[in-house]
Amino acid sequence: MRDKLLERKSGVALWRQIADMIRSDIASGAAGADGKLPSEMKLAERYRVNRHTVRSAIASLEQEGVLRSEQGRGTFVRRRKRLSYPITRRTRFSAGLGNQAGSTSTRMLESHEEPASETVADALGISAGDPAIRLETISDADGVPVSRATSWFDATRFADIRKTFEEHASITRALASCGVRDYMRRSTVVEARHASAEDIELLGLSAGAIVLVTRAINVDAEGKPVHYSETRFAADRVELKIDNDDQTAPTSARSDKGPLEPGRHRP
Amino acid sequence: MRDKLLERKSGVALWRQIADMIRSDIASGAAGADGKLPSEMKLAERYRVNRHTVRSAIASLEQEGVLRSEQGRGTFVRRRKRLSYPITRRTRFSAGLGNQAGSTSTRMLESHEEPASETVADALGISAGDPAIRLETISDADGVPVSRATSWFDATRFADIRKTFEEHASITRALASCGVRDYMRRSTVVEARHASAEDIELLGLSAGAIVLVTRAINVDAEGKPVHYSETRFAADRVELKIDNDDQTAPTSARSDKGPLEPGRHRP
DNA sequence: ACAGATTTGTGCGTATGTATG
DNA sequence: CCATACATACGCACAAATCTG
Numbered sequence: 001m002r003d004k005l006l007e008r009k010s011g012v013a014l015w016r017q018i019a020d021m022i023r024s025d026i027a028s029g030a031a032g033a034d035g036k037l038p039s040e041m042k043l044a045e046r047y048r049v050n051r052h053t054v055r056s057a058i059a060s061l062e063q064e065g066v067l068r069s070e071q072g073r074g075t076f077v078r079r080r081k082r083l084s085y086p087i088t089r090r091t092r093f094s095a096g097l098g099n100q101a102g103s104t105s106t107r108m109l110e111s112h113e114e115p116a117s118e119t120v121a122d123a124l125g126i127s128a129g130d131p132a133i134r135l136e137t138i139s140d141a142d143g144v145p146v147s148r149a150t151s152w153f154d155a156t157r158f159a160d161i162r163k164t165f166e167e168h169a170s171i172t173r174a175l176a177s178c179g180v181r182d183y184m185r186r187s188t189v190v191e192a193r194h195a196s197a198e199d200i201e202l203l204g205l206s207a208g209a210i211v212l213v214t215r216a217i218n219v220d221a222e223g224k225p226v227h228y229s230e231t232r233f234a235a236d237r238v239e240l241k242i243d244n245d246d247q248t249a250p251t252s253a254r255s256d257k258g259p260l261e262p263g264r265h266r267p
Numbered sequence: 268m269r270d271k272l273l274e275r276k277s278g279v280a281l282w283r284q285i286a287d288m289i290r291s292d293i294a295s296g297a298a299g300a301d302g303k304l305p306s307e308m309k310l311a312e313r314y315r316v317n318r319h320t321v322r323s324a325i326a327s328l329e330q331e332g333v334l335r336s337e338q339g340r341g342t343f344v345r346r347r348k349r350l351s352y353p354i355t356r357r358t359r360f361s362a363g364l365g366n367q368a369g370s371t372s373t374r375m376l377e378s379h380e381e382p383a384s385e386t387v388a389d390a391l392g393i394s395a396g397d398p399a400i401r402l403e404t405i406s407d408a409d410g411v412p413v414s415r416a417t418s419w420f421d422a423t424r425f426a427d428i429r430k431t432f433e434e435h436a437s438i439t440r441a442l443a444s445c446g447v448r449d450y451m452r453r454s455t456v457v458e459a460r461h462a463s464a465e466d467i468e469l470l471g472l473s474a475g476a477i478v479l480v481t482r483a484i485n486v487d488a489e490g491k492p493v494h495y496s497e498t499r500f501a502a503d504r505v506e507l508k509i510d511n512d513d514q515t516a517p518t519s520a521r522s523d524k525g526p527l528e529p530g531r532h533r534p
Numbered sequence: 535a536c537a538g539a540t541t542t543g544t545g546c547g548t549a550t551g552t553a554t555g
Numbered sequence: 556c557c558a559t560a561c562a563t564a565c566g567c568a569c570a571a572a573t574c575t576g
Binding site for chain 1: 540541542543551
């Protein structure tokens with residue numbers, strides 16, 4: 001809420017700039033602490049625009065489900081707390097959000113075998129052009145889409161991954177069915193960009209929305225890559241939390257320890 | 268480069284949507300691999316717009332310094348690789364980017380003492396309303412602004428932090444001057460949002476640009492918080508790399524090792 | 535119950551920006 | 556460069572719903 005300067009003829013409509021500001025003010029807790037937004041007139045003065053322009057911004061946020069206006073009463077924030085998604089050695093979708101959402105689910109959109117690109121091959125420790133299986137999934141928390149992931153597996157080792165995922169609706173359990181008793185995250189790269197039209201459609205975002213993108217490599221107990229993923233999180237619904245003190249069994253110091261037994265995992 | 272669908276009346280002009288796509292395609296390496304963009308006519312066909320519209324997009328990217336057009340030859344990418352900023356227990360700005368950029372620098376914009384907000388107090392382990400020192404900095408790599416940070420320190424313990432930062436132009440060295448021989452990152456929260464007008468101005472971004480935001484807590488050898496920061500990275504210039512296998516001396520096991528000397532930091 | 539103030543909803547005319555051909 | 560169409564932004568006015576004294 002610190003700044004109110006808008007840019008004209010910047011290629012971004014004023015109403016959209018205002019909508020973006022209000023949305024991020026809400027997400028950061030700076031606006032509508034009491035659930036009520038300032039009146040349209042006050043907002044118009046603050047941003048130094050016409051009331052119509054503020055109304056366009058509000059209309060767009062109503063469409064998104066962020067705000068709700070009532071004639072004669074005011075404009076109110078629809079409460080929606082941002083989820084905190086932990087990035088640890090033991091990153092798991094359901095377990096990570098389990099305590100913040102009532103229900104979580106992941107479903108498959110599509111799956112195909114395809115030759116591995118340079119990037120994918122590098123991540124999975126195979127050769128470019130080797131067969132890989134691509135798995136497109138989307139994940140919900142409390143019925144709201146949260147993230148969309150593209151996963152790749154070594155087709156030689158995980159020929160059945162599509163079938164086992166369909167059975168279990170979980171990558172962790174699908175890998176377990178394929179003989180991977182446990183896996184750990186080796187590295188995560190985070191970037192942010194505008195959502196593609198496809199992600200806007202599937203995640204139910206609005207034009208110009210932002211996605212947090214993670215590219216992750218998961219390895220088995222022997223340190224061999226089993227799963228490479230690119231996940232797009234709706235940036236206005238999720239933040240990533242990195243525990244730099246993460247003390248869960250490190251992969252590199254574990255070869256002398258043998259594989260982890262089920263049940264040793266932290267809750 | 269997967270998607271080419273543009274949205275009309277989305278509040279974002281077509282030329283800007285196209286400019287955003289081209290910019291992110293360049294950042295992700297999907298476009299202009301050979302340094303040359305497709306011709307304006309080809310781009311117009313791909314995005315299904317008039318050539319005028321493509322030209323507006325290109326003009327805007329030329330202004331930004333991303334592209335360079337030459338009459339009769341074509342449009343070329345000005346090389347600018349995305350920096351990879353490591354998030355580890357031992358996160359340090361200069362050391363982290365040192366091998367990717369020729370020079371890095373951090374300078375102070377402003378500093379004030381102010382009562383700690385709830386969030387800041389919680390992070391620093393003090394009480395809300397206790398005096399805190401806020402330090403606004405901006406960091407460059409090879410002369411290009413990369414990130415803008417707001418840091419907070421316990422004013423009781425680090426009364427001189429402003430002066431020592433001015434002397435050393437580095438938070439690590441400023442803290443060292445205040446008796447903190449070493450510090451470690453405890454946690455990092457990552458989110459993404461549209462850049463504020465102020466950050467657009469100071470980081471030299473374009474309207475509608477995205478910033479990656481990290482909120483980090485750094486602790487001393489005894490595990491006591493010494494530094495809380497909120498850093499905004501220009502999302503089209505930087506990605507964050509998390510090494511989930513990070514084996515740098517964990518804070519919990521480091522009191523017996525003594526402080527690190529300058530230059531001992533890993534490359 | 536009432537009047538007046540506040541707030542959102544709606545209509546219309548006009549000027550400028552954006553996109554096409 | 557022009558003509559055309561539509562989206563955006565503004566200013567003013569007034570209606571409808573709600574709150575306050």
